[in-house]
Amino acid sequence: MLELAILGLLHESPMHGYELRKRLLALLGAIRAAFSYGSLYPTLKRMRQRGLIVEETPGGGVAEKGATVKGAPEKPLLTGRRARKVYRLTPEGKEHFAQLMAGADSAHAADEALFGVHFAFFSRTDPATRLRILEARRRRVEERRERIREALARTAERLDAYGLELQRHGLETAEREVRWLNELIASEEGRSPRQHTDFGDPLAEPGRPDAAPIQGTPDPAPSAGDPNKQGKGGMRDG
């Protein structure tokens, strides 16, 4: 999950660990997925060893699968701050990200946080995958909703007031999420069910007059070079 999140963030632009963590918090904090340094740094290390990312110390060279650059060990670096290791996505990393997104099955749909991470990076994946993930998630939540309904119908009398209230709240939560997913799916399919929702249009970019509500990813994962390079000092946002 953390790996997916890292790949997703680096997809946007290279970053060092500390910043990565802040961005993670800002993006996924809403969904209770924060990640501590204790898991972040070892994960980055593993990913580097697998060739999903490369680590470049801004003043020095690039360290790939092998060890860190031997040459100048503790040079004072660009910004003057402590040695920061900036990580950049490799083509393999992009490919792996695409696989993780596309390979999300119904087992993944059960995990609230993991779904959230998938969703957060929807703009980096193709519409078909988005739809599959949303529908898998909806199926799961509907199943849970039904199970609660049955439990309420069958065993309500065995529950005390708090147990009952827990079921009621859980049911309401599930129903609410299904509604949300319905809207997302409808929007994804190009037909907005209602215009007056808070959500409704925002997913559609203003410049698109046609049916397609979103066309996020400008890069189709070309697996060769990346068309997505950017100079420092400005990220072009969607």
Place this chain on the structure above:
Amino acid sequence: MLELAILGLLHESPMHGYELRKRLLALLGAIRAAFSYGSLYPTLKRMRQRGLIVEETPGGGVAEKGATVKGAPEKPLLTGRRARKVYRLTPEGKEHFAQLMAGADSAHAADEALFGVHFAFFSRTDPATRLRILEARRRRVEERRERIREALARTAERLDAYGLELQRHGLETAEREVRWLNELIASEEGRSPRQHTDFGDPLAEPGRPDAAPIQGTPDPAPSAGDPNKQGKGGMRDG
């Protein structure tokens, strides 16, 4: 967490592992806490070793801290089914349960599932503890809500449509939970904020005409250093 749930369930009546798991699913499934046998049985074992529960094979004797009964190894048992080990709460177990409930601090309040387990067994704890847990949880959710609001205000332009939607939904979720907790707290304090909610009264048992909305646990948890002792059949709440 699993331990707390087991103690909570056994508080009600003795049970064997398999049934325990089904009840767990029925009670906590709404909140995504299910627990597999792979964690259930080892946990029961540990709890037995610590003296929190006793295991009694319905046809045979009682196995406490030591080993299982030596005597008759594989007797055909009461119901005719396979050997079932029925677990019963010891006084130590009750005490431990009370401590786990009372000792729930703000760290615990951050864990969604753990809060759910606490809540599920509210009727087995005293009103003061219930209130503390609810308020700790509310504080946590409010904090998260504020963090999302700030993130939305400060960094909204860096987010794409999906990132934004994730924040929006997370914010709404947090707001909804705070409202829910507010109602629970109000009800707990004896003053219902509104009568027309779905929830409103249900927590109050129909036979109570007075202010106190709930009076759960009929059994006391008779500890030494506990100022909160109570005779069976009613807890003085207030």
Place this chain on the structure above:
DNA sequence: GTTTTCATGTAACCCGTTACATGATTCA
């Protein structure tokens, strides 16, 4: 000049899961 923030990392632990192994009993 001390505290805060930036920055990277390791070691130990925690709490669960999946997959596997076993076997009796009931039901179709």
Place this chain on the structure above:
DNA sequence: TGAATCATGTAACGGGTTACATGAAAAC
């Protein structure tokens, strides 16, 4: 007779967390 359900358990793994260790630069 074969599948489903009841019933208990172990081993290996997974994916995170907390606590610890270190140190430089910025802010106050």
